[in-house]
Amino acid sequence: MHSRQPDCSAVRNHVAPAGVETPEAARASSSAPQNSSAVIPRLISAKRSSVSALCARISDVAPFAVTECGSETIVSAMAVKTEKELSEALRALWLKAVAAIELRNFGYAISLLQEILTQEPQFLTGRELLRRAEVTKSKSAKKGFFNISTASFTVMNAQRKIKNDPKRAVEILEKVLEKEPYNRQANLVLKEAAVAAGWPEIGVFALRTLLEENSRDVKVLHELGRLYHELGDSDQEEEIYNQITSINPLDAQVLRLGKDASARASMKRGGWTQAESYRDLIKDKGVAISLEQQSRLRLTGEALDQQIAETYVRHKAEPANVDLVRRLGALNEQKEDFEAAIRWYQCAADLTKGADTGLARKVSDLKMRRLERDIAAHEEFLSRHDETNESHAKKSEQLKAAKIKRAEILIDDARERVARNPTDLQLRFELGENLFDAGRFREAISELQRARQNPHARLKAMNLLGCCYSELEMLDLATRQLEEASTEILSMDATKKEIVYNLGVVYERIGERDKSLACMKQIYEVDYGYKDVARRVESSYEENIPHG
Known part of the structure; x- marks a missing residue:
């Protein structure tokens, strides 16, 4: 079957279903200034690709509200409060908060929004805007390296209040999230408190906030799946x-x-x-x-091909239908045609004009999966063919290039996470590891040196640090770092084997052949099949056999 190409030439504006007040009509009928919604900057993104499709789905079960925020749209079920349902006093505070954000006075806006939510905790749009303001403020704030967070104690206090006063628990948690909007523990407990208070939409929002930082957090995804259920x-x-x-x-x-x-x-x-x-x-x-x-x-085989063909025909008749374009992406993903799936998901993202951040993440995830598949294929080939194979050198270069490309993608993600949590030493280690994999050894050194202070990442950081020194021909520093790391582990586990092996290689490079062989023998005694240890050890004995 020929690969279907997405047609993104026809893009229509989303229209709310009949009988539903559109954002334009809402603004015209509102007693607030006509541009009160338009001044909200691009801090809130719609979570669905098709507003009209979402409206149709929500209207089956409950009334809903469509809120326009600049060029973005928020669709909320009416189980949460809307701007129109605020009292006059709170509505005045809301307009002041919106204006403060436009002026980038985030501290003032945050205090106003917190006051509103204290009185109307179900005002989801306000809570979303509050979190965006907190995220933006935290990114620009200067953080001291030795700042000690007391968030865990506050979160524990909030958790104890969930049973008897979940509303109060939510208020306490917001104080933590003001300074650490992506705090994992606080957001998970916020979800628990919101559900206990009968505000599951706020629980969804808390989990979605965590996924903004790490879209591959499987535990959070499971929680979100259960909540949607x-x-x-x-x-x-x-x-x-x-x-x-x-x-x-x-x-x-x-x-x-x-x-x-x-x-x-x-x-x-x-x-x-x-x-x-x-x-x-x-x-x-x-x-x-x-x-x-x-x-x-x-789906598999003919059934999958049939669905792709049928959906493609429907897409040609409705080229601006985002749901059909998204489905073509999903079907090609099931077929493991990642190139086609990426094109269709990108088309869907273009149709929504970037409003659905999930589509952008999907494109990024698929590019990563494509790289992982290529890396696995190259590694499998190299495991079955030695250097005498004519394609070995080419495959080795392709594997190296794919790993560097993967590392570059991971570096960008790791840098963003470190910027949000500069004191998190585990994130520092992950950034250093990705920089090392990309061959950017000098940049990796500073991150790995800081990561050594994390007891959970210390030994791995020291190992990679030694490897960085080795790659930069600083063999005395490499030796010292790897020797220190080796003495800190008693049992010959996977980490120690890697450290001892790398130390042996460095000894060999500086001419300390006996020490190098001693390292290899340590590993040989517990794991015969580890890398090329067996060849190194056994060949040393063969050299000592007298030849007649």
Whole structure:
């Protein structure tokens, strides 16, 4: 089958369903100044790719509000409070907060928004704007290296209050999040407190905040999937489990949960929950079979090709339908045609004009998966062919280039995370490790030196630091670093084997052959198959055999 190319030439504006007040109409009818919403900067992003599709989905179960924030759109179920439901006094504070953010007076805006949320904790749009302001402020703030966070004690205090006063727990947690908006413990407890208070949408928001920092946090994704299940949002539940599957394709439980969510979403869309069977709704057998296939989480072979072809035909008829473009991306992803999947997801992102940050993350994740696949293929080839193979040198270079490219992507992500949490030494280690993998040894040194202060990363940091010195021909520093690391581990575990091996290589480079061989023998005694240790040790004995 020929690869289908996305057609992004036709882009239409999203329109709310009939009977739904559009953002324009809301602004015209509001008693606030006409541009009160427009002054909100680009701090809030819509979580869905299609506003109209989301409105249609929400309207099936509850009223909803569409809030325009500059060029962005927020769609909220009416279980949370909207701007129109604020009292006159709180509405005045809200407008002042919006104006303060426009002037980049984040401290004042934060204090105003906190006051509003104390009185109206269900005002989700206000909480979202508060968090964006806190994130922006924290990024620009200067942080001392020796600052000691007391967040854990405050979070524990809030957690104790959840049972009897969850609203108060939420208020306490907001004080932590003011300074550390991505604090993992605080956001997880905020989700717990919000659900206990009967505000599950705020629980979703807390988990989504954590995923902004690390979209591959499987524990948070599981929490979010369960919460969407409790909310009855099968579409979002399915999307979350698909995301977990892309990270860990071998998790059978997640595959099952995703399949169940997909089936529930299809039944809800098709009205099957009301009909005795889908045959009551679908008389055309071909259409019934097609929809059955679409409800499955994983398609293969001809069924998958059929779905791609059918969806592509529908896309040609509705080129601006984001859901169809997204589905083409998902189907090609299932087919493991990552190049095509990336093109379709990028097309969907273009159609939404960047409003759906999840699509951008999907494109990034797929590029990483493509690199991982290429790296695995190169490593498998090199494991089966030695240097005498004519393609060995070429594959080695391709493997090195792919690893460097992967490291560059990871470096950008790690730098952003370090900027948000400069005192987190584990993040410093991860950045140093990625810099090392990219061959940027001088840059890696400073990060790894700081990471040594983290007891959990200390030995790995010292090992990589020694390797950096070795790569830069600072062999005396490399020797000292690796010797120190080796003496700090008693058992010959995986980390010590790597350290001792690298130390042996450095000894060899400085002409200390006996010390090098002693290192290799330490490993040989516990792990015969480790790297080329067996060859190194056994060849040393062969050299001593007299030849007649």
